[in-house]
Amino acid sequence: MKIVSVKGMRDLLPADTVWFQRLEDEARATFAAYNFQEIRTPIVEPTELFTRSVGEETDIVGKEMYTFADRDGASLTLRPEATASVARAYVEHRLWERPGLCKLYYMGPMFRRERPQKGRYRQFYQIGAEVLGGNSPVVDFELLAMLRLLLERCGIQDAELVINSVGCADDRPAYHAALREALGARLPEMCADCQRRAQTNPLRVLDCKVPADQPIIAALPTLESFLDDKCRLHFAQLRQLLDANGISYRVDPRLVRGLDYYTSTAFEFQHGALGAQNALLGGGRYDGLTQALGAPAQAGGGIGFALGADRFVLAMQAAQALSAALTAPAAVIIPLSAGELQPALALAERLRRSGIRIELAESGRKLSRSLELASKLQAGYAVIVGADEAASGQWQLKDLSRGQQQHIDTEGLEARLKEVAAAAPAEVA
RNA sequence: GUGAGUGUAGCUCAGCUUGGUAGAGCGCUGGAUUGUGGCUCCAGUGGUCGAGGGUUCGAAUCCCUCCACUCACCCCA
Known part of the structure; x- marks a missing residue:
């Protein structure tokens, strides 16, 4: 089960x-x-x-x-x-x-x-x-x-x-009494719920939706007058x-x-x-x-x-006045192999502490698979961390909407992602 | 509590009338040669057909019972 x-x-x-x-x-x-x-x-x-x-x-x-x-x-x-x-x-x-x-x-x-x-x-x-x-x-x-x-x-x-x-x-007591009084003779014609309500809570009779009861209800004294x-x-x-x-x-x-x-x-x-x-x-x-x-x-x-x-x-x-807020990561960081996992992790931690939404791709997958994942998550950027990048500290930043990419250091990357987050609020269509 | 409708793959559904033991699309996984995505193509994954019983040589399909879900009544937010 x-x-x-x-x-x-x-x-x-x-x-x-x-x-x-x-x-x-x-x-x-x-x-x-x-x-x-x-x-x-x-x-x-x-x-x-x-x-x-x-x-x-x-x-x-x-x-x-x-x-x-x-x-x-x-x-x-x-x-x-x-x-x-x-x-x-x-x-x-x-x-x-x-x-x-x-x-x-x-x-x-x-x-x-x-x-x-x-x-x-x-x-x-x-x-x-x-x-x-x-x-x-x-x-x-x-x-x-x-x-x-x-x-x-x-x-x-x-x-x-x-x-x-x-x-x-x-x-209210006076109104309750008036309602019961006015209902009096007609009560047997009304729905079972109304008959019960007349005893327990006469106000509720006014809320009845049974069509047959409507003429009777319309004729009842209004609360306003009491x-x-x-x-x-x-x-x-x-x-x-x-x-x-x-x-x-x-x-x-x-x-x-x-x-x-x-x-x-x-x-x-x-x-x-x-x-x-x-x-x-x-x-x-x-x-x-x-x-x-x-x-x-x-x-x-x-x-x-x-x-x-x-x-x-x-x-x-x-x-539909508000589009569903997409909780998309600002960037997906992609370590190309197990050897780049540590620098990729360190970079991710650094950016996350700045409040940037970061996803880390699994290391050792084919790059095309990781980029595909980044696209499906609707990330703005992919950051490729290969052996060269890890050694130089110049990350490969790919703009996923434009398809352009460039080398950028940690400071520059952090500044760029913060800037993008500020420009595009969470509820982008 | 009452009434109606619907239950088939993770999701949306087809198949049921005229029984012959299950399909599509999406998703997911992998592939289309080396570190470049969205599109496309190929392959794979995935279901005790809501459950139980009955009829039948044979039931997703026909019959019965039960269960669940949805919508409505009621009431409320």
Whole structure:
């Protein structure tokens, strides 16, 4: 029996990782510009963290978590998302006592036991950021502006920002009651899922996609009319900021989030070229989450987002705005025979210490084979090290794109390769 | 959890309807005389045809069961 990777968990080979790295580089640079700093939390957390924050009734907690008993009987879970962990760390280390807002980003694998699908895996990668300690709509605006910039930098032009306000702890009970009331008589006509949702989490009914249910859903009272003054004002101010700064968006009164901790502002960037998984990135405000985990009121609210890196990369590839970065060596050094191996090795080490990407060909192969290898690796140059070159220190440098070659000493070679690396960034087509 | 589709070489696939014990392209390895690549040409490498069972003189091909993968529903990022 051949051993293969676990269902829904895949190897990311170099052809994939160049894209992930590119996304991660852009994300780090963008986050840095908005003064976010990185946090790394454990992949394994106490199960209770997720049941208390994400919510006992959500699909994630209800049926998608990888939960297991530790040897001492403690229930542990592979994190299905990271906001809960960041909030936990915020409380654990009393980060609200530090000056200013707490702005953190993370990137790493998450685990949910769903049926694998295009852009959806059981081990998937998220990049996200959280702003803790602030309740102002300006914070919401800055986060959305940052995301718009990140999308631009990654070459994704056709993602649509969709926003909504899902209310808060103060106004939601009234809305839930109103929904149940309005559904009342018509509920038996609806799909089984909706009947269940009406009991467990009425907000989710709004997200139903069953065609037959749509007329009923369309007639339901909108959440907007139940927002309290605080939420209404917050949302209006956010829209004003987006309008004033030229960030386009669509308000979708039916946009809801699947995790219980969300309040007030909810948003998603949607993209067409992803099959059914059109949510490229999503997030929202979660005022009260840190308090639910034990922080005092002064710890403030929070807002954050997470993007699905696997999906995001698909969108980057679809946009073709960035060519796949070729990780080609600057030069392949070719020792012609075993006698030239040592000088070739020494030369390779010298160049590598200068940060130049160097591949060393096997000694003793025919020169034509080694040059063929250099071509296939798409190296810019080949450096031929034969007995004469080893003796004189004048290497034979061959420009593989032009076919020209010349003698050059170590200093000159190093200078040339550095110059070429500087002129041609990694993502040459 | 539900539905549909697909499983043949490392990769992309043909062959299956009309059973006669496996093919192409790419890749990889080597060669086309001495220390010069990309192109071309030649040769080689490589598969228990997803697994098990059945029908048959004979099964990649027909039948059954199972498994895996993919897409979709659901949900989410």
